[in-house]
Amino acid sequence: MLIRSRVPLRISFGGGGTDVSPYCEEYGGVVMNATIDRYATVSLFPFSDKTIEIESIDYDAALKYDVDQFLAYDGHLDLIKGVVNYMRKTYDVHHGFKLRIHNDAPPGSGLGSSSAVCVAVVGAFRHWLNLPMTPYEVAELAYYIERKELGIKGGKQDQYAAAFGGFNFIEFNSTKTIVNPLRLRNDVVCELNHRLVLAYVGGSHDSSKILGSQIKNMASGNEETLTSLHKAKEHAIAMKAALLTDNLDDFGLLLGEAWESKKHFTAGITTPKIDVIYEKAKSAGALGGKISGAGGGGFMFFFTKPDKRYAVTKALQEEGIQIVNYSFTEIGLHTWEVRCP
Template structure:
């Protein structure tokens, strides 16, 4: 038996960072994003022994473990280890192969998307009845709480739900609003967008650390920037739904300015 799973990467249009605690807990966050036709892929092959064999095809890394072995998060294959620990059953071993259409740090939510894809494979293998909210919540717990990787919630929910979504975050309450956008609007948006790979990576953990520190200390620029990003997500959602793509595009420069401001550190 061979089990294959994939989950889509996402473009974050607006509101990124407002899904991160403590801002989302105290003021509520809002994010607008959409998944694209680039994916994280997982292949799971059950074995008839007690060996676990993991291969990252992107990084040419191979790791072997035993089913009854406690996996330690040490920077090597941590995402896979987190999912395996969550789904351990009285089972035989297996082989797990992962690869993606975008590298980690690309800004497309690739790490969280890979976790969602792996959950999908184990869900199928063990025949566990999990809905989209369940999968996203598990992915968030694995990545943010179990492994301790800093970040928000939008990536996991985008990968689990797919499509265009307006997401609302308030403490533990998360509401995903799938957007029904007319095909001609989607076509025009696609025609006017270009996705480029710069070869660099985004230091998201450092940005989030700075954002949280600035917000907790009540730094005015950061708080105002976060409030603006949330309102920007609402405004861009309205522009997208009504097909006002010029207005949609005009909101991006101010969005980028505030995105930089929210995590700015004092010199």
Template structure:
């Protein structure tokens, strides 16, 4: 018996940063995002031993430890160790991991992996959990157990899937699924480019700098966060009514506001690519994730999309084929080629 799960990666359109404590507790945060057809995968093969053997198929890493030995976090597959500990796993298994994007890409891949882990373990241990509970548990694993700096949007995006407007308050998170008309979704997909800039970044360092500036009351950071929250609401409205050129222009405004949060968010290479895209006809865009590298999202009128794409490839940008995916976390059992129920 093999228990499998997959959780989608996401692109964040607006509001990123307002989900990072302590801002949402003090002012409330708001993020607009959508999941795409790139995934984090987990496979669990239970056995009767008291050994957990974990293998990353992407990095050819392997760890093994005996239950109930104390978990030691040493930088080697710590997300898995923490998930097994927090979920109370007390039996042996082989665990295999795979992701369509590396950590630090800006697509929320680390959080999607934790959501996939929670989903697979929940299926294995037969624990009833809602999407909210799964997302919250994934957040606790990353931010509390492992003390990794970051926000809350990625876990909820991966657990729920689709287009969501997510609001963050002092004591709660509210996920508002958006009913985007098919023609609007198709048009948005047609006009967006996803370009890999290189330079995998350490998002925790950027977030720590942003939080430090906010706690000190740095005017630019405080102003940038307020602008990002307002832009998230404006962008949600533009998307719901199909005003996509306005959506593209708001992407640009959001990127300018995002850069106010920390001097580490952009760099000369990213600025060069972004300015080139605007020069060739893009209406707006933003770097996905905390900043510093990874994927650049651009909105281009269809008459200019190919021109922008060619220009970016000429200077070393790598365009990625992708599409929206409206499904969140999924888990199922595979037994000798026979597929059993999906949850």
């Protein structure tokens, strides 16, 4: 018997950056995001012997350890090692196993892929060890391992989006996180899916570096950064209202406003290439758009006028940009068992 664990990746519409410490503790953060049918998938194979194997399909990498050996952090698959070390220490795991990991998007894509992997691995262990963990507890543990144990800079939205799935308005403060699922009409979701063009602009970003700079700006009291983060929070709140009241054009315009605010968080969020791409999409009929994630590269999305999807798509393709077909999904972390022959 093997265990399969799958979580969706996410598009971050608004508020990203306000979920990063110390902003969320001092002012309270909010994000508006949605998950799509791109996934991080983990397969866990229990062994009868005393070895641990970790295999990454995407990196073409395979590691092997003794079951009682501490998995040292050396920049190779450290997220997976962090979960393994935590689970073995906390739940006294002495069984051998193999983990095989695959992700539909690379790190630095802006779709929360790294945190999604962490959540998927936690989910696989939860199933295998029969742990009574809620989606909140899964997300919080993944956050702890990634941000505290490993010291990787970033916020909280990715872990919660992966664990819960769907359209969510998520609130963060110093004591708790609250996930508010949005019950949107199916017509709204379908129209949003049609008019929102997802595009891979190339060049992965170093989210840890960009967010580290943002955190430094916050700590030093940089007024431009703080004002922009306040605006980002306002935009996320307004986006939620626009979707719940079926005002999709307002939602598209808010994406553009959110992008203008985001560019002032810190240096490196946009590039000359990204600015050109954005203006091309706007000229072709996009109401607004932004980077999904910390910035610098990866995926962008553009919300088009009702009859301009194909014009925007064509304009982006003429710039050598890859258009990615997708659908929204409501299912978050999901695990199941597969009987091997």
